[in-house]
Amino acid sequence: MNNNIVEVINLTKQFKNTPVVNDLSFSVSKGEIVGLLGANGAGKTTTMHMMLGLIKPTYGQIKIFGHDLDSQKNKILKRMNFASAYQSLSHNFTVQENLNIFADIYEVEKSKQRIEYLLEIFEVSPLRNKLTGGLSSGEKTRVNLCKALLNSPELLLLDEPTASLDPYIADKTRQILAQMQAENNMTIINTSHNMIDVHELCHRILFMQKGKIVAQGSVGEIMAKFGSESLDEVYISLSTNDSIYIEEVKTLK
Template identity: 35%
Template sequence: MVAGAPSGVRRGGRMTAPPPVLEAHDLVKEYRRGRAVDGVRLVVREGERVGLLGPNGAGKTTTLLMCLGAVEADAGSVHVLGHRLPAGRSAAMRGVGFAAGYLPLPDRLRVHEYLRLYADLYGLRAPRAAVESALEHFGIGHLANAIGTELSSGQRTLVGIAKASLHTPRLLVLDEPTAALDPDIALRVRTGLLDLCARHGTALLVTSHDMVEVERLCERVVFLAAGRVTADGTPEEVARQFAQQDLEGVFLHLAEERDRERAGRGRAEAGAV
């Protein structure tokens, strides 16, 4: 069994799937430029590590934001930890952590002050111990007294993930956590996340353009293209579905299809003028 994989529950001699922490059904989101998400279904179960993948414009970030209740779907439903969004967002988010490689850190707060602020916001009973544990878990204890402007982009990413995992969430959502990271930092992120999932049964939903890192981190991947789910399975299953050797091949295949479709639309629009 993959470390940290959901083990299920034995009932009546049979193994049943772990309970879902996220259920999104038939999500639709339209913008002025067109339909960004078109009927997406996504289920993430307790302890599961899932990659939400696809080329630029596939609908990943919009889907992620709808699953967090930050953007309201035009159609479909989202349940997080048993709470329907957006009405139950406040209750659901108590058990969710979120981090993104592009989110800034406060310039003037020291790292330990920043983490302590969130530990207090989460209402943790032992906030100081939680901060120390997070610093140690992701190997950033030496950065405790640094301020945001003194950190590299990789270090800021580690601090952001440490913040998101302070309260040991049941679901951790990460948007491009390893973008442009040095290999040693990416390894530290991956090791920390795998350990968190294995120890606490935390489910992980992550978007990334780094297919090699996804194959190392995720046991299941969901590919989007043009706002729709085109594949859902283990990395090996999805690669076989597209007759590719690995996820990078799948990604490039879908990106080429997207470019051909855009070029075709452009020619059609030019001809209609």
């Protein structure tokens, strides 16, 4: 039986004839935590936004939970969620009001308890009556994560989830995500420039360059393949060396 939660098939996105994502194919199994890595402009966020239906692919198909995203978007979106360090909830509402609104939009059962639980574990309970617009970026990020976990998603997409968090909260966030993943067998796709996130969370990583996957495997496999002692080294080599890109794309083909 096919255990794939996500299937991305020959996905291409061109903006003004410039390919940002280029014939990308990959799949993610149930319960996997996959890191989507790459330098700025590699196509990670565009790929993620296509998986949320926010950007229309030029070519290719995305299947989530076995359904075609284009034709069954709302059915799919009900079972997944997304958080990014670069978004916020409505500034003119308190944290509690924002979460209540999204709990209703996602039709979360026992929403009161769920909100309480999430506010508690992300240590943002004292902020519940504050206007979201007045929060610091780190606080906003944690509230975003609460929103993203409201509907107990089967698939969670995270765009640099710890980018604006201090080391203590970032560590705590990784622990919470790992714990929730283990408890619910949640599938997570995570883009990050923080290699600690990748080391601690990801079962598998996909390295992207110029809209293509140029390397994939577990953290150990990737480091062994490139003869590096750290993921940072691999990251820098792949981001700066075009010959690796050409070689790896050929090999993967």
